[in-house]
Amino acid sequence: MKIGSRTIKTAIGTPISISIAQVLGLTNFVSAGILTILCIQPSRKRSVLSAWHRFLACAVAAIFSVIFFELIGYHPIVIGSMLICFIPVTVWLKVTPGIATSSVIILNLYSAHNISYSFIIDQFLIIIIGIGTALLVNLYMPSLDNQLKQKQDELENHFQIILNEIALYIRNKNENWDGKELSICEDILQDAMNLVSLDKENHLLRNKHPYYDYFMMRNKQLELLQKMLPLVSRLPNRDSISLKIADFFEKLGDAVHPGNTATLYLDELEQLQKSFDQEELPKTKEEFETRANLFHLLHEIEDYLLLKKKFKKSDVTGKKRLKKRPE
Template identity: 75%
Template sequence: MVRIGYRTIKTAIGTPISISVAQLLGVSNFVSAGILTILCIQPSRKRSVLSAWHRFLACVTASLFSIIFFELIGYHPIVVGIMLLFFIPTTVLLKVTPGIATSSVIILNLYGAEGISRSFLFDQFLLIIVGIGTGLLVNLYMPSLDKQLKQKQIELERNFQLILREIALYIRNKNEDWDGKELTKSEELIQEAMNLVSLDKENHLLRTEHPYHDYFVMRSKQFECLQKMLPLVSRLPKTDAISVQVADFFDKLSDAVHPGNTAILYLDELRKLRNTFDQEELPETREAFITRANLFRLLHEIEDYLLLKEKFKQSDVSARIRVKKRPE
């Protein structure tokens, strides 16, 4: 089923409005107002305001160029081409190139008049105001993206939980049935979410920060940690007592994936694990040494994963509970 987007709906609403207003004002070439509106519909408020300014300035510049070239040289197709050779570089210099398509409508209207009078210039100025203004006003309404971002957050956390559980399963049983689709999906979700955040920031012209921006940046960095953990996990021994403890810890991390911040509890438990491993006898074989080295690298990645969450926001764990949970 084809989904009709907001830009399509706004274009369908704005175009007939601008044509009707231009027609009521008695503007010649009133249909062109609809073309200007169509060209001005943008995906965000910020882009809409910038687009309106670029197109307005480009249209005014196009009017000046048209007067100079058409009135001084003549109304001939070759003159249109010559004028564009000068006009387009000027828009690049003024940094209003998005307005080239819009201003071409005004250029062709002036060319078709075969004579530029003050009344016709005012007529075209009204056309610019109506066409661009309608597009700007229609574009001021932007739907909230909070619902979509919340859904991305829920899906991403669910994927993180599954990844951590699969890691625990692999450590215990060397289970190789997992296809890793949650990794690919998580990467896609993070990218999609960051795109939505950027778009939503552009819809709030006076807001510099976004409540979901830091969250998805944090999850993106945590995802990098998870990717680094996987090859290290694959090198842990199957029946080692230490590996079992690490698997249990991954299960606990899986249960703790949520928007809140309880990372301090798991950092304390991780320190306890480290102390336990430090008390183990030194490895005697090369294989045991490599395993121990991979284990310590894995613990380092887990610590980085938790520290990212700890720094993300204020802890949800009260000071009294922290004291209880800290190792003696």
């Protein structure tokens, strides 16, 4: 079983905060460790927001505790009455994540049976130590670049399979492929976007993420591939047009890559379109429907390549021959 970084940080931060509170001679020093456990978050952004929410909620909880316990009394019913008023206030202030943390402070103040100025200072020091330790420990976040690169490689491998399977179907009408790569790609994209979102939260001053546009582009390309499949199934059996389309899909499949040489493939696609225009006009309804599906398919392929072309600056400089270059 793999132990995550959040578990390790919790295991490190909790004894540190308890030790600091204990050395300072604070009452309820164990509460500092509880606050640290509650404040460890999976990203820097969430950690900062959590620290603010919990500190403000604790401050409000201290004020409510003084008012209710000192004016009404130290009784369990008073705790319930106070929570009825306190929780809606945290909702109004949009600091509901701090309810659990502030409950620790409320119970500490309740157990004192006499809230003095020094005891309130004591509790605020516990809040600062517990939340502050969690915030400092959470400054370290492991890089997600390797995981994102792995997702990129997995996605491109499955794109290659999809494109090559399409080419194989056009040539031989091979129906053995179950299309599972399509759903696998959807899962990879979902996991990748979750990682991108988490990594963005770990870089507070970075608005853009290098992998965000890439995975969004691949997601749109996957949608286009799904739209192409019904069109591919309607192509005629092994005529010259179908074989040329199969060859083109095979080239795309063999050359899936993070780079951008889509311009080369768009040029070849344009030549294909011109060659198809020179074919004889359809004479039957079936031939007409086939030709319509063909042009629709070519349009989808063009959109597929244009997505890559717009994704980043082209890697093509000058005129280069097309020899299985990345699409």
